[in-house]
Amino acid sequence: MGFVAVYLSEPLLGGFVTGSSLTIITSQMKYLLGLKIPRHEGVGSFILTWVDLFRHIRNTNICDLLTSLVALAIIVPVKELNERYKERLKAPFPIELLVVIAATLISHYFDFERRYKAAVCGDIPTGFRKPTVPDFSLFPSLALDALPIAVIGFAMTVSLAEIFGKKHGYAVSANQEMIAIGMCNLIPSFFYCFASSAALTKTLLKESTGSQTQVSGLVTSLVLLLVLLWISPLFYSLQTSILGVVTIVNLRGGLRRFRDTPRMWQLSKLDTAVWWATMLCSTLVTTEIGLLVGVCFALLCIIFRTQRPRATLLGRVRDREVYEDQAAYKQLSSISNIKIFRFECSLYYANKDYFKAVLYQKTGLNPVLLAASLGNRARPEPGSSRGCCGCPRQGRSRAESPPGDACAPSPDMHTLILDCGAMQFIDTVGLSALKETHHDYEEVGVQVLLANCNPSIRQRLREGGWAGRAGGAGGQLAFHSIHDAVQFAESRRRGDSRDKRAAPPEPEEQQDFQVSL
């Protein structure tokens, strides 16, 4: 299952984190204002909560509001300083802890709770509860929320592990991490615990203070135990607004990413679109749907990129065997009567129409229209398998057909070379498209050659019957390089310009390293 993390790209996670931050900040705002409004959940909770906030804003508790503002004014600058000088500091200055302690003392001695009706934490239970089996009746209602927590928690853990694994030179197994984090969440579920995953800041801190083994975890746990058992009742008078401020301050990072979006847009428009889509969906709808939409949208973007790929005519680089894009480079020489077309993507069902359209447009020759205008008008028998000039596609030998000159009206090319170097795969639909192209151009007297096919495409061509088609230039497999194809086309033209359908001389260069095919 470790493969799930693969689909969580950086822009997606970034948008999700920002969206979640906005959602959490929204849910904390009522504590900052000391308002008592119901908690909204599900679709649209973001907007509903803000509507409620503004509707009840008259009831703001001035004491809570002032406390929040003061706390914000203290914590934010100190945390910014912490970040700026983090390289010089062994550990960041624990400003939140100080503020919490100070606020508790002030609230206690000035009795904010009774005097100003400030919301305080109240009684905090200490000690442990008896371990019990989790309440199964809650599972259906929690499952949907648990899924993104698990996926995100896992993805964060693995990426953290990889960062440190890289630093210290060891390999990380995603599946092992998954089992570990699964156990970390499974066993504590009997003890009323939070879902756990790796935390960047804490890991960095431990690494920088020299922790090497799991013993450091034992020390941390003992300190926490102390707090749980004896210290927490001391926080009775702590205002909930202070807790809200601490939460919000620590989520600033998510908001700061808004600043990065213009730069991101310059680098990649699609990545930015993914970021915004994920962010908006996880804010305005729900976080789970936001994550799902983000994953789907990011995958769709990959598909979009392949739907209208670059497609260009190539020209030859002077005195070399290299062929390059005529649109991007000057000083390339075209080859008379030969067009070389490069489609920079795998050919499959969703771009086959585009392939044909752009091929016809770039070569300036639509063989279907040409064949129809030449041949079919004269012989409109429906359903016949005759092509232009009535030459049958198969079954009859060339000798019986009408004289060749009527059959070769083709404008300024006799050969079309398709450079398949950038095609990773072709599916069955793509193969049909190639075959149709081959057939359509043959109808108007243009031979179609393939070049640069990779082994898997060659195999597909062989199995799909490209090689098995009735004789002619299509009968052979593809050429290894464009140059081979060009040489073959030129030599054939030169050698026998009239009897051009003779069995093609297999180019020598191709044979000598085609041994294992």
Added chain:
Amino acid sequence: MGFVAVYLSEPLLGGFVTGSSLTIITSQMKYLLGLKIPRHEGVGSFILTWVDLFRHIRNTNICDLLTSLVALAIIVPVKELNERYKERLKAPFPIELLVVIAATLISHYFDFERRYKAAVCGDIPTGFRKPTVPDFSLFPSLALDALPIAVIGFAMTVSLAEIFGKKHGYAVSANQEMIAIGMCNLIPSFFYCFASSAALTKTLLKESTGSQTQVSGLVTSLVLLLVLLWISPLFYSLQTSILGVVTIVNLRGGLRRFRDTPRMWQLSKLDTAVWWATMLCSTLVTTEIGLLVGVCFALLCIIFRTQRPRATLLGRVRDREVYEDQAAYKQLSSISNIKIFRFECSLYYANKDYFKAVLYQKTGLNPVLLAASLGNRARPEPGSSRGCCGCPRQGRSRAESPPGDACAPSPDMHTLILDCGAMQFIDTVGLSALKETHHDYEEVGVQVLLANCNPSIRQRLREGGWAGRAGGAGGQLAFHSIHDAVQFAESRRRGDSRDKRAAPPEPEEQQDFQVSL
């Protein structure tokens, strides 16, 4: 909106048609047996209907069953003959019409309805109903069913139009067809009509009988009008089982595709998987969900193909500038100390980990582990920007760093050439992966060169700061061909084997056609 049809691949439509055929055949079975069972709809209706059929099978009406069997025995063979000799027949023999007429007469004169309690059509209303505005209250419950009908109908119409457009040599505009079919369904909705779309058989028939203009539609309509107004009451005694048989017989085509799946599997496993997934979902769940699942699954298959693409080391073809896959061809010569790695797919977030893994595996060198085992053990300062041997990545000149021999422990290569010829695009994550690769290999003394990048990747490299990185071999853009990169690497090794971090001599061949960049 014409773009929707692009996502409906052939295997997808095939699976959908078979799934729908199964669903419809299931819904007709009760008429064949003369059973009265409620109609199931929604998820699982296929299974529920079959369960009901077997539960009530004792109540089968023998008269209906016999009629069905006789009708099947007559219609199927004649239709098969029709198909076999369709080229010799002007129009197929109208066996269904004959059977319907004969069955009506028999049922009427032998009074099947009263004597055997056979289910008959009963009163069929004639004439037209008053045109009314469609009932808007039904819209919510119909919308979900209407969507796939609209999409499939449109896709069928466009593909039919393209088949005949190609035959007669005219271009088809998908958007124009969409408007046409939209009007054909919008206006009749005021007259209690069926949803309409193009039908293959009827179009073929009309084309083969020489129809050229829309006048033929007028003739067809007049005949239908005749039936509607005066003839239909004559079918009072027609058994519904006969109608069921006619429906089922015409859906045989969908079932016949099961026979094609083994051949399909040989040609393309993924296409077959799409076919089965769509078929099973549209049968067992609902047709709409089946279509949706099919579209998503087909797109996911495209993604799957790009996640673990072929990746190979290339070798040089003797005496030529061509480099080919060492795994697929024999007699290729490797170049000493240079490895050429080809990744046959765009590099993006979902395959970047695979890219690194397979690169390390093929080259037999994991630079991260090597660098860590050499350098980091000695100097474990956390967060430092130092690489192996403590050579700083930037800011200090080469002269200050420790002697080079400790820094070049690399096994059997000094240059890694990445052939990007098959990459259509790289996203920001892919770019980072390339940069990391470059950096990691540089740490262990291996220079990384790119070759064969297309113009859009070059631009991405430029914008993303590949060229801007501190000096060295990574400072330049990519080479046009693998051969250029190999020559550059060899000349640099030969020329100055010690002072290897000098500014790289820009290869001459590259310059002379890099004018417009």
